[in-house]
Amino acid sequence: MALGRAYSVAVRGVDGTIVEIEADITNGLPGVHLVGLPDAALQESRDRVRAAITNCGNEWPQTRLTLALSPATLPKMGSVYDIALAMAVISAEKKTSWARLDKTVLLGELALDGRVRPVKGVLPAVLAAKREGWPSVVVPIDNLAEASLVDGIEVWGARTLRQVQAWLAGKGALDDRVAEVAAEDQPVADLADVVGQTHARFAVEVAAAGAHHLLLTGPPGVGKTMLAQRLPGLLPPLTHDESLEVTAIHSVAGLLSGRTPLITRPVLVAPHHTSTVAAMVGGGSGLARPGAVSRAHRGVLFLDECAEIGSSVLEALRTPLEDGEIRLARRDGVSQYPARFQLVMAANPCPCAPARSSDCVCPAVVKRRYLGKLSGPLMDRVDLRVEVHPVPSGSIGSEEGESTAVVRDRVAAARDAAAARWAPHGVRTNAEVPGPLLRRRFRLDRTVMAPLRSALDKGDLSVRGVDRTLRVAWTLADLKGRTMPVLEDVNTALSFRQAGGAR
Template identity: 85%
Template sequence: MTLGRAYSVAMCGVDGAIVEIEADITSGLPGVHLVGLPDAALQEARNRVRAAITNCGNSWPMARLTLALSPATLPKTGSAYDVALSLAVLSAEQKKSWAALDKTVLLGELALDGRVRPVKGVLPAVLAAKREGWPTVVVPIDNLAEASLVDGIQVLGARSLRQLQAWLKGKCSLDDRVVAGASDEEPMVDLADVVGQSHARFAVEVAAAGSHHLLLTGPPGVGKTMLAQRLPGLLPPLTHDESLEVTAIHSVAGLLSECTPLITRPVFVAPHHTSTVAAVVGGGSGLARPGAVSRAHRGVLFLDECAEIGSAVLEALRTPLEDGEIRLARRDGVAHYPARFQLVMAANPCPCAPAKSSDCVCPAAVKRRYLGRLSGPLMDRVDLRVELHPVRSGAMAAAEGESTATVRDRVGAAREAAAARWSPHGFRTNAEVSGPLLRRRFRLDRTVMAPLRLALDRGELSIRGVDRTLRVAWTLADLGGRSRPELDDVNTALSFRQAGGAR
C-alpha cells in the first residue's frame, strides 16, 4: 500500500469543513507535490513535516510524494494541517492503516523536532467535527482546554509526533479533556465612580436594558469614556450558546487564554480612531479575518473620538448594525462572521473642544463639518443620543450614585420581561424586534403614538426612526415594570433620539 489517509478541518470564517488528506507515493524523481488550493503557510508545511518525521526517527520516502487535500476547490489556509499531513505520509511510507486514524480528526502545527504546537480556530474546528459526526479529535496539548469546551465528542491532546505514533500503535495514551476555566472576572470599574451626569447614567442603563446603540457628545473630561467602559458591567452574563459563539470568534482571531478560554462576560472592544476599514470590520488577503465588530459580538464596540474616524470606516458599520452579521468577500471566498454588538460612540462638540463652550474658536462651518462626518444613515441607526455638560462642584459633594450591581439587577429584570414577551417571535431584546411586529401585533394606542406620528409628518423621523423609538419606549416600560409603553415612555424615547439634532 502506497496510499495514506488522514483528516483535518478547513476554516471559512467560523464555519469548518472536514478535509480528507491523501498521501500517495509513486516511482519518479523525489519531490513533494501539495495540491488542493493551499496558501503560503500550508505550502511551507512540506518542509516542516519532512523535518518532523525524520527527527522523530522515521524515514522519508525517496520517491515522488503527492499530498492531496480534498475538497480540492475549498481554499486551505494556515498550519493546522501539519499533524494530519505527517500521519498520512507515515501511513503511506510504512504501508499501514491504523484503525484510529480513520475515525480521528487531527489539528496542529509541527515543530521541526516533532513537537505539536498550538493553532488558531480550534474551538470552531472541533464544533465542525462534532457536527459531522466524528467520534474523536486530536488537538495540540496547549489547545486542549479550548477544545474541551465542546461536549459530545472525545477530545485528546497531543504533545509530539512520537506520542501520536505510539498512540496509533496502542502503546500509550494521549491527554484526555480537561476542565476548562472561564474568563468571567467581574469588571474592575463601577458606575458609582461617575460623578454627576444622572441623565447620561440613565441613558446607559436604558442602552443596557434594551441593547440599544448610544452616542455621547460633550467636552473632554465630562465622563463619556467612563460611562462607555461601565456599560459591559451592566449586561447579563452570556448564555452557554452565546459564550461558545463569542469564544469561537476569538479563537479564530487567536486571542484566547490557554487556561481560561471560555468567554462568559460581554466583551468591550475599543479600536483606535485611526483604525482602517479592515481592522474594524475585518479583512486580509486570501480569506478575511474577524475585525473589531466581530470581536465585539454580544458585547460593546466603543468608538471614541468618532468624529475623527474615517467616513469609510463609519459607513462600513451600517450593514452589521442592521443585520447583526458581517459578510466579507475576498479572493478565497466569502467569510461570514457574527457581529451583533452594542455600538457606543463618543465625540467632542467641535475640533477645539474647550471646557467652556464660550471659549470655542471654531467657525460654524467647521463645527457642522466636524459632526457632519456622522452621516444621516448611520445616525438613523443610533437609538440614544445624549449631550453631556461639565459637572459643577456641588455634584462632587453629593451622595455617591448607584453602583453597577444595583443597576445591573434592574437591567436583568427588564431583559427578562423583554425575553418573555419576544421569545415566541424569535427575539430576546427590544433592539432586535422587527418593525412590522411592533406596528402590527404590538400596536400602541393612537394617543400614545401621537408624538411619533407628528415627528414623522414633520420629517423629523424616518420609518426606521419610528421603529427604533418604539423599541426604546418598550425598554423604558420594562425598566418601569409596565406591561406596555405609555405616553411618557414614547416622549422620553423621542427626546433621546432627537438630542443633538433630529435625523
C-alpha cells in the same frame, strides 16, 4: 505504490469543513508535490513536516510523494494541517493504516523537532468535527482547554508527533480533556465611579436594558469614556450557546487565553480612531479575518473620538448594525461572521473642544464638518443620543451614585420581561424587534402614538426612526415595570433622538 490517509478541518469564518489528506508514494524523482489550493503557510509545511518526521525516528520517502487535500476546490490556509500531513506520510511509508487514524481528526502545527504547537480556530474546528459525526479529535496540548468546551466528542491533547504516533498505534496515551474549563476573568468597572451625569447614567441603563445603540457628545473629561466602559458590566452574562459563539470568533482571531479560553461576559472592543475599514469590519488577503465588529459580538463596540474616524469606516457599520452579521468577499471566497453588537460612540462637540462652549474658537462651518462625518443614515440607527455636560463642583465628593450591581438587577428584570414578551416571535431584546410587529401586533394607543405621528409628519423622524423610538419606549416601560408604554415613555424615547439628548 503506497497510500496513507488522515483527516483535518478547514475553518472558513466560524464554520469548519472536514479535509481529507492523502499521501501517495510512487516511483519517480524524489520530490514533494502538494495539491489542493494550499496557501503560502501550507506550502511551507512540507519542510516542517519532513523535519518533524525524521527527527521523531521515522523515514522520509526518497521517491515521489504527492500530498492531496480534498475537497480540492476549497482553499486551505495555515499550519493546522501539519499533524494530519505527517501521519498520512508515515502511514503511507510504513504501509500501515491504524484504526484510530480513520476515526480521528488531527489539528496542530509541528515544530522541526516534532513538538506540537498551538493553532488558531480550534473551537470552530472541533465543533465542525462533532457536527460531522467524528468520534474523536487530537489538538495541541495548549489548545486542549479550548477544545474541551465541546461536549459529545472525545478530545485529546498532544505534545509531540511521536506521542500522537504511539497513541494511534495503541502503544501510548494522550492527555484527556480538561474536566472544568475556567472562564476568562474580566474585571468589571463600577458605575458608581462616575461623578454626577445622572441623565447620561440613565441613558446607559436604558441602552443596557434594551440593547440600544448610544451616542455621547460633550467636552473632554466629563466622563464619556467612563460611561461606555461600564456598559458591559450592566449586561447579563452570556448563555452557553452565546459563550461558544463569541469564543469561536476570538479563537479564529487568535485572541483566546490558553488556560481560561471561555468567554462568559459581554466584551468591550474599542478600536483606535485611526482604524481602517478592514480592521473595523474584517479583511485581509485570501480569506477575510474577523474585525472589531465581530470581536464585539454579543458585547459592546466603543468608538471613542468617532468624529475623527474616517467616513468610509463609519459607513461600513451600517450593514452589521441592521443585519447582525458581516459578509466579506475576498479572493478565496466569502467569509461570514456574526456581528450582533451594541454600538457606543463618543465625540467632542468640535475640534477645539473647550470646557465651556463660550470659549470655542471653531468657525460654524468647521463645527458642521466635524460632526458631519456621522451621516444621517448612520445616526438614524442610533437610538439614544445624549449630550454630556461638565460636572458642577458640588457633585465632587458628594454621595456616590448607584453601583453597577444595583443597576444590573434592574437591567436584568427589564431584559427578562422583554424576553418573555418577544419569545414567541424569535427575538430576545427590544432592539431586535421588527418594526411591523411593533406597528401591528403590538400597536400602541392612538393618543400614545401622537408625538411620533407629529414628528413623522414634520420630517423630524423617518419610519425607521419611529420604529427605533418605539423600541426605546418599550424598554423604558420594562424598566418601570409596565406591561405597555405610556405617553411619558414615548415622549422620553423621542427626546433621546433629539440632538440635545434626554435629561
